[in-house]
Amino acid sequence: MPTAISINGLDVIRGGRPVLRGIDLEIAAGCVTGLLGPSGSGKSTLIRAIVGVQIVAAGDVDVLGRPAGDPDLRRRLGYVTQAPSVYHDLTVLENLTYFARLVSVGRDRVEDVLERVGLTPESGQVVGTLSGGQTARVSLATALLHRPELLVLDEPTVGLDPVLRRDLWDFFHELAEAGTTLLVSSHVMDEAARCDTLVLLREGLVLATATPDELRRRTGTFDLDDAFLRLVEGVG
Amino acid sequence: MSTRTATLATASRVISQLRRDPRTIALLIVVPCVLVFLVDQVLAGRPEAFQRVGVPLLGLFPLVSMFLVTSITMLRERTSGTLERLLTLPIAKLDVLLGYGIAFAAVAAVQATVVSFVGFGLLDLSVGHSKLLVVALAIANAVLGMAMGLFSSAFARTEFQAVQFMPAFILPQILLCGLLVPRAAMAEWLQWLSALMPFTYAYDALARAARTTPLGPRFALDVFVVVGVTLLALALGAGTLRRRTP
Ligand SMILES: Nc1ncnc2c1ncn2[C@@H]1O[C@H](COP(=O)(O)OP(=O)(O)OP(=O)(O)O)[C@@H](O)[C@H]1O
Numbered sequence: 055m056p057t058a059i060s061i062n063g064l065d066v067i068r069g070g071r072p073v074l075r076g077i078d079l080e081i082a083a084g085c086v087t088g089l090l091g092p093s094g095s096g097k098s099t100l101i102r103a104i105v106g107v108q109i110v111a112a113g114d115v116d117v118l119g120r121p122a123g124d125p126d127l128r129r130r131l132g133y134v135t136q137a138p139s140v141y142h143d144l145t146v147l148e149n150l151t152y153f154a155r156l157v158s159v160g161r162d163r164v165e166d167v168l169e170r171v172g173l174t175p176e177s178g179q180v181v182g183t184l185s186g187g188q189t190a191r192v193s194l195a196t197a198l199l200h201r202p203e204l205l206v207l208d209e210p211t212v213g214l215d216p217v218l219r220r221d222l223w224d225f226f227h228e229l230a231e232a233g234t235t236l237l238v239s240s241h242v243m244d245e246a247a248r249c250d251t252l253v254l255l256r257e258g259l260v261l262a263t264a265t266p267d268e269l270r271r272r273t274g275t276f277d278l279d280d281a282f283l284r285l286v287e288g289v290g
Numbered sequence: 291m292s293t294r295t296a297t298l299a300t301a302s303r304v305i306s307q308l309r310r311d312p313r314t315i316a317l318l319i320v321v322p323c324v325l326v327f328l329v330d331q332v333l334a335g336r337p338e339a340f341q342r343v344g345v346p347l348l349g350l351f352p353l354v355s356m357f358l359v360t361s362i363t364m365l366r367e368r369t370s371g372t373l374e375r376l377l378t379l380p381i382a383k384l385d386v387l388l389g390y391g392i393a394f395a396a397v398a399a400v401q402a403t404v405v406s407f408v409g410f411g412l413l414d415l416s417v418g419h420s421k422l423l424v425v426a427l428a429i430a431n432a433v434l435g436m437a438m439g440l441f442s443s444a445f446a447r448t449e450f451q452a453v454q455f456m457p458a459f460i461l462p463q464i465l466l467c468g469l470l471v472p473r474a475a476m477a478e479w480l481q482w483l484s485a486l487m488p489f490t491y492a493y494d495a496l497a498r499a500a501r502t503t504p505l506g507p508r509f510a511l512d513v514f515v516v517v518g519v520t521l522l523a524l525a526l527g528a529g530t531l532r533r534r535t536p
């Protein structure tokens with residue numbers, strides 16, 4: 055499979071401490087890659103480096119054949135930050151309309167995307183009055199508008215109920231089947247099972263890259279939670 | 291290419307945000323009017339003093355309030371994560387600033403017009419030169435305040451800090467600009483210091499427009515400095531928007 059993201063010797067220092075240490079990583083195009091790791095392991099930092107908003111100390115990050123942060127990528131990449139970054143004093147529709155104008159897509163597309171994330175009934179509501187999960191979906195919706203080739207999602211399903219989570223993961227796979235590359239960070243192991251490939255981070259290092267099945271085999275446990283714990287704690 | 295669209299989209303987004311906050315708009319427009327009225331009342335026994343400070347105040351109040359509102363609004367954009375997201379999209383940094391600039395300039399125009407109406411219509415301020423000139427200067431000052439607010443937001447981490455910029459940067463300029471004591475009557479080092487402050491020129495332009503004497507070449511310099519500092523602050527402000535952060 056062709057490579058969408060290729061990272062070589064990436065070092066990131068934040069607040070005087072090394073946060074990513076010599077990351078080498080290839081992420082395949084057209085599938086869903088899960089980025090897992092304990093809190094503070096550097097998932098968001100790695101994502102920031104990929105979307106080109108992180109100052110890096112060393113290394114190369116190549117995204118869709120361009121260096122990360124290249125202006126050409128701004129139309130080809132969708133990014134959802136861990137904390138929903140939308141305007142809380144605007145309505146759902148006003149938020150989407152603004153981002154739609156920036157990426158030059160029309161009203162129809164806004165309505166499709168609203169439908170897709172299940173927010174059509176809330177479109178006239180001010181974001182500040184939405185629930186946490188609804189707000190997260192507004193943030194996700196803004197990143198879908200321009201049909202990016204690469205979608206980078208930092209914990210997009212936090213605060214969502216199981217039904218919504220399942221629907222979103224179905225949607226992610228639909229997108230991947232249509233050729234979109236997805237990189238999704240998560241804390242939740244039942245989501246890991248739905249990824250094509252997993253990247254496990256610990257303390258700024260890539261601990262393992264494997265499919266869910268390989269991971270189970272390697273750690274000799276069916277439960278991905280256990281597999282993850284064994285790897286993180288250096289057992290197995 | 292799409293730069294103009296992104297600027298206008300941002301401007302209309304900022305206006306929508308302001309529309310959702312009618313109290314801020316009311317404060318922006320009513321407070322300067324009330325302040326001008328208070329000055330009129332405080333100086334009730336000395337109409338010539340009100341004539342001297344009244345017209346410059348028409349332009350300086352909008353400058354101060356725009357500075358405050360803009361620096362806090364921009365700080366929110368920086369700290370809420372929306373700016374980080376925005377700068378991964380096809381939008382130039384200047385679009386963000388110009389978008390803010392256009393939106394607040396529109397508010398500033400309304401504000402300056404209303405304050406001038408109160409000053410001229412209700413409080414009988416008179417000007418040596420055209421009243422429209424004073425309104426235009428008041429708008430220019432409000433836009434200057436806005437540009438300085440955008441720029442200064444880069445140096446605040448929290449809204450508390452942003453609010454402190456008012457006593458830190460604005461009050462000294464009000465003290466030294468010539469409003470309280472003519473600059474010529476100040477110690478020489480204060481004159482030098484005030485020559486470095488944009489307020490001094492903003493004040494001087496308004497004071498000259500109020501007098502009956504000819505505007506003179508100094509007026510041209512004043513306007514040049516006000517416009518120049520506005521553009522400089524916008525350009526520097528764009529420089530403080532970083533696509534990559536630590
Ligand atoms: N702005 C910052 N300045 C200094 N250190 C930071 C900054 N942001 C993050 N860090 C540190 O970098 C490390 C990695 O943070 P990061 O946000 O990438 O973790 P994460 O894996 O996304 O965690 P979580 O699952 O909790 O979101 C942490 O130790 C964190 O304290």
Ligand SMILES: [Mg+2]
Nearest residue numbers: 097098099136
């Ligand atoms: Mg994170």
